[in-house]
Amino acid sequence: DQQVKQNSPSLSVQEGRISILNCDYTNSMFDYFLWYKKYPAEGPTFLISISSIKDKNEDGRFTVFLNKSAKHLSLHIVPSQPGDSAVYFCAADFGGSARQLTFGSGTQLTVLP
């Protein structure tokens, strides 16, 4: 039973355009949502997070949107750069005493020069 789903295994975007990565979840008890970025042979690196009480969080070129009623979140990257090419994982955190992350299966983003 996958509680966090990323239905697009891959996405290609032209440099300078917007990249939109999507994520759906099933458990309404999640407290925080996060995006991690992973390059080959490296561990995931934290990118941006959003609390369940907010609907938007912005950090430079990265913005995460949360739609709780739809149990959906998305990561927008504007403008996309070739260095953004990586696997992006959506993750969720129950908060409280259970701080392990529940990950989606990832989306490979390729930014074409």
Add this chain to the structure above:
Amino acid sequence: GAGVSQSPRYKVAKRGQDVALRCDPISGHVSLFWYQQALGQGPEFLTYFQNEAQLDKSGLPSDRFFAERPEGSVSTLKIQRTQQEDSAVYLCASSPGTSGGAGYNEQFFGPGTRLTVL
């Protein structure tokens, strides 16, 4: 070092062999997590330590998997009698905070150990 380190980076084991995977977290980090990442999947939680206490081991797939953090810093994940389905990347993460705190405690991941069981 500045980040989480793991060793070995690659391990090939014959089926039935025991393996031990090491994680050196960021100095001073209280929380330590182990995840298993199968090919083409996201990381899946295995176990969690707060200092030397193992507070959650609900993700360990079988009693062949054992983790310890005896002095609250370095952790070892041991897999006994390895099976082919154990082949995966094993990721360690550490976090400065403890469970139950307000806000989100970012987890810092190591590069992982790729285990291949033949």
